[in-house]
Amino acid sequence: MIIKKTFTYAILTGVSLGFIQKSEPTLKDAFKQDFYVGAALNGRQISGQDPKATALIKQQFNTISPENLLKWGPVHPQPDTYNFKPADDYVKFGQDNKMFIVGHTLMWHQQTPKWVFEDAAGNPVSREVLLKRLEDHINTVVGRYKGKIGGWDVVNEAIDDQQGDLRKTKWLEILGEDFAAKAFEYAHKADPKAELYYNDYSLYRPEKRAGTIKLVKSLQAKGIKVAAIGMQGHYGLTKPSLEDIEASIVAFSKLGVKVNFTELDIDVLPNPSRRQGADIAETFGADEKYNVYTTGLPDSVQQKLTKRYADLFALFRKHRNVIDRITLWGVTDNDSWLNDWPIRGRTSYPLLFDRSYQPKPAMQAVLQTAKNKM
Template structure:
């Protein structure tokens, strides 16, 4: 009886070990994006409020399992985080950062100085007039010191200045430019470095592949360096379409920034599958409806051949990022699921777009397996 019990115990232990090994094998058979791109660049995503608070549990699981880097979609912009002069709203940002720390993610802060989504009080006095240059600089400094200082050692990199340059290379005529002058960029980077000397500091923009804008960003980098101001990287937002930009123009921008010693990040990647607005519409309601329908053709799903076309173009961009992985340090998707992408409402509200890697049910689209395969091929080549 004693021996029989011993045999039973051994059998149970053997079964348990086999079960554990089987579970490990199953886990190994499900490769993830973050594993595939490890050692090449961080693969990341933006988190919205529901994901930060945990209400979007399906989205949270995708973020934990698939992505190595995170950025907040909205809650760290100056309007939401600093709505009034003497009031900060750190509830969501704190939860966002805590999630990133708990799950060992590379956390980026977005963004410190941006003309859009800035609080109205930031630029005016009690009478509604523009504040002086001195007051504006002090407000910038206080805001940056407070926000960056709060997350010192936790947030690894900051989008310090966002979208300050136009496509032709001229400076955007923002309130920052009007009140402070073009050295507001220099001051913002200086204050961010003082607030956290160990954090990486980035300039972030869209259409950053336009030759005029690209050359102006290169000159800005040189000017900052000449003044002894630290800048670590350039964020290429990466809001792309099926026809534009060309891979050649995008690569030229990556190379230009890398040649200045910059880390290059694709910070807000999505790719609209929908046609762009290209002509005006007359007053005929029927014509307008027909026009809107032509700009929103996939309300019931995307034809396989069109989805394959989208996959191949997205693959081409990732091949480009892998080719330049010595310079590209992070590729961040601007959202987790097609269902919550801002592209469903931009530039025309109410459209059904498919710009991200996971579908409306948080299932990986066909592109995910293709990206993992592409990353593994690049590893074998290395």
């Protein structure tokens, strides 16, 4: 099916506003009865260096996530140093535009400085020292935005890719198996009203699904409330299957938690990895056969992308009673991390808006799913 573009464009406050369609609502309006629709924001957008993207964000989305600026490394690079300016600007942007603001992320094995796990001599710290550092970090960061940030990805990617066991990380090695419980406890203490999430990729895989269920049940057994499981939607044009994604939605909802799709994008390029996910440690050297659309996306692939987004949003709407939020991992194709992963410098096309801030055919197809009766 070929979907024709019927969009019109306008100039607003001196900035080309990426998308206006007289007969179509915006994303946030189209799905306002179903779930939030949002995007991950980068530093340029937060600092006002990308005004076209800023206009698009304000127009289309009602929730935002920070791509990098609230991860441990950027916000707390040294033991006694916090870099709050970008995070403050991010939160203010969300408040000014009456958006649901997400914090990402408090505990992760990536982008956490080495000093967190080591003493002055470079040796591993004790459990007690690491717990104190974790508590101080969470109390400082979450406490600063208490009542402003509505939900936090407390623990990120703690389940192993292959077997569904706890991932072998410094957090597990030093703290033991209650590392996640401690992070959730500290976050709840710092802001008792904030929603607390577990977030991971490839959760459509049965092994990771089972591992995540085991982890969340262990937290619940300790009286810890997990508000939602974040399923990172780093998907391809055909994999994973809608059936596998749906199986995880249903399984997680049976835990009494909501399901968020937290990092949605569709990789249209050939992938040298045998995995489908987001393990940022797995990178490859440049190879032209994995960067095949340098001058634009062929119409045949554009149609596949359109269908994939339409099918996914139809699935999301089917389960809107348990889904609170859909967040795209970026605003336009130019912002996407997939331009540099798993190979740097690729020309990727994973989002709903192109490099000129204009909507793709997939955008109209997504909006159409909001009209379909269920």
